Amino acid sequence: MTHNVTVGIDGSAPSAAAAEWAAREAGRLGLPLRMIHVAGTEADALERDLGGGAALPGRVADICDRVAAELPELDVTCEVQPGHPAFTLAAASGRAELLVLGSRGLGGFTGLLIGSVGLRTAGRSLCPVVLVRSEADGHDALDGDAAGDVVVGVESDRPADAVLEFAFRYAADHGVGLRAVESRTTSHDTYTTRAPVEQAEIREAMAAAEQLRLEDALAVRREKYPQVRTAAEVCPWSAGRALVEASRGASLVVLGRRTAKHPLTGPHLGPVAQSVLHHAHAPVAVVPHD
Template sequence: MSHGVVVGIDGSAQSAAAAGWAAREAGRRGLGLRMVHVAGTEFDALERDLGGDTVVPEPVAAIRDRVTAALPGLEVSFEICPGYPAQTLAAVGGRAELLVLGSRGLGGFTGLLVGSVGLRAAARAACPVVLVRAGEDGLGEPSADVVVGVAGDRPCDAVLEFAFRHAAGTGSALRVVESRTTSHGPYATEAPVDQRQIRESLAAAEQLHLRDALSRWREKYPAVRAEAEVCAWSPARALVEASRSASLVVLGRRTPERRVTAPRLGTVTQSVLHHAHGPVAVVPHD
């Protein structure tokens, strides 16, 4: 059985939403769903094994049974893994097409919606990671647009591929958002000319450039209605605002050439993960 989509569940409302989102995505892609509950360290697991059969926590079993009952045709497996949650989930999802987690915060910070497990797993996993908020019933049908953030003159192929593929599979429109600002403000110039005219001219040129960069993806996914947007807000603000009406926000995470530093997320990605109004996908790329 193929375990193309992995979802971590811990019994929380956030992981319940993640399980529903992952199940729908697995069914849409024709893949199996692997549900994983991380139950502690290897020492804890050994103690449980010596004491008899491992007991599945009731909230975790309820999520598993709900997904299985809602999608009886979906191939589903369930397992309890020892280890630390972030590292274990990233490792289990290493060969999967997708890892889905609940964006569970630890409390104490107003507006911060992602806990340390989600952030660490998103920074470590070799596959795309989707973080889902509580209250988003993944078993429903998506209707809103997909938003993808791009930067630079050469948008990342892996990120655009994921975004276009997801939009095509869900029948959603795609908004490709790029932020263009400078230290002196958006499209600033030192010349004593009409600043508004300069801004509008540069924005139009950047939008045309972005449209050209998207041309081959439009050819590959002709059914996807993709719109290019160049805005003068900061990248994080632009994507958080766009997430208000989005079914998914897609971001990239650059992987280091050598494992000489601890894996981490960029400041824009972290800000969007904490403040987005819906699910966020983090796609690793070179």
Template sequence: MSYGVVVGIDGSAQSAAAAQWAAREALRRGLGLRMVHVAGTEADALERELGGGSAVPEPVAVIRDRIAAASPGLDVSCELRPGSPADDLAAVGRRAELLVLGSRGLGGFAGLLVGSVGLRTAARAGCPVVLVRAGADGQGGTDGPGGVPGDVVVGVEGDRPCDAVLAFAFRHAADTGAVLRAVESRDVSHGGPYTTEAPVCERDIRDSLAAAEQLRLQDALGRWREKYPEVRTEAELHPGSPAGALVAASRSASLLVLGRRTPKHTLGAPRLGAVTQSVLHHAHSPVAVVPHA
């Protein structure tokens, strides 16, 4: 049995924003919304003891009731689980289509946009994880200026972009009516000196290499354009830092989609790459981390 869309909530403003985002996505997908509060802190334990057992804390109940009232057609459930937040949320995510978290919950450090629970869960969950922060540039993770859907930005790498990552990005763009922007960073400035039979400007060669890379990226998207003809796509090749290009692209995005490679062996420790961690800490939009082989 699938849990549908799962959102982790702890009563913080970040988790409230995550719950709103998750509710919209559950409605779009025709799925139920399962709210999970993992009572892994001493404050939670004390509140359970004073409150008589299994009731969720009042701030969590407020978020639950607000979401249910705003989305009367949505099947909403709320569950209290004891344990470690990152471990339990990742475990629940194994049976979910999508796991949504606030980027930083109660007790997080103000200087970090993504807390340790969010990072650890995104590295371990078997389903896509979306991290949402409250008031991201005033967009709330949904629309851009004037109510127009923000772009769906997907980071791609290599000659064969990952199918799981592109599938997630194209589906979300199709569901929301957004433009999909495939962003890749690759340095085509090196490779000289160049030897030719006739004098050729190195700048012309670099421009030709960049044009060839742009064409390669367009070709890599061809199959997905055929599957989602309604989605307008743009392919962008950027020089320099991949993290910098993706963070810049997130300014006009409703969602930024990244991939996370899963370990081939069970002994391999799940982790996020340096680019993904940097983007998670600095992105201006919600970020989806999609696991893939």
């Protein structure tokens, strides 16, 4: 199987930002860069809306030429494939180490930072997907701070090895720190006990136990990547809000996506992933795991 970094391009500003991000990662990983433009149903409709088919391929060619000129040492291929963009790109992920997409395409609504193609592809991809924003999205720090920490969402009671491995490896390769964020929203609950213990003391003890559990979930990766400065944070906010806030100034936000265990379940992204993808201030990686 030929491994590469694959990026979907449609000529839009977000896809150009994704191509540049993917090219840097491909060069760092020593892998070829495969650029795919899907000329499927959505692209056909867009071409008709624009009054012709010449503009879109021209913009795609400009992106390919610019990436090849800026990184002449990189093995770059640019191809056109038929089909539905989400399904075609998800199929291409089977041969990729990493799949990179823009936040939204030319046909997207400006109020939605992640378009339907990005959401559908991220829900189906066989490899990690990174969604990259551009200044066209009107968001601060859209493509992340290159020196910022990696932020990874963690469920300490069932940590996903593939997600933690991806986050720690990315942080180690880029020489940045890592913030592991877990949401716990029980701080205002009332607890019943016969012991003469105040509610505040109970909450403090539970918070300490949650912090220790998160630290334990990170222990194996901390030992494997001792060079990565790591912070473990248990946050009283919802998971979506906690990760969006933590994304400010981050170089990358890493989320997990559980793969479907039943053929009728189908691929999908949960509400936390969708919230973060729509509102994060940095590129977001979605890592599939069992």
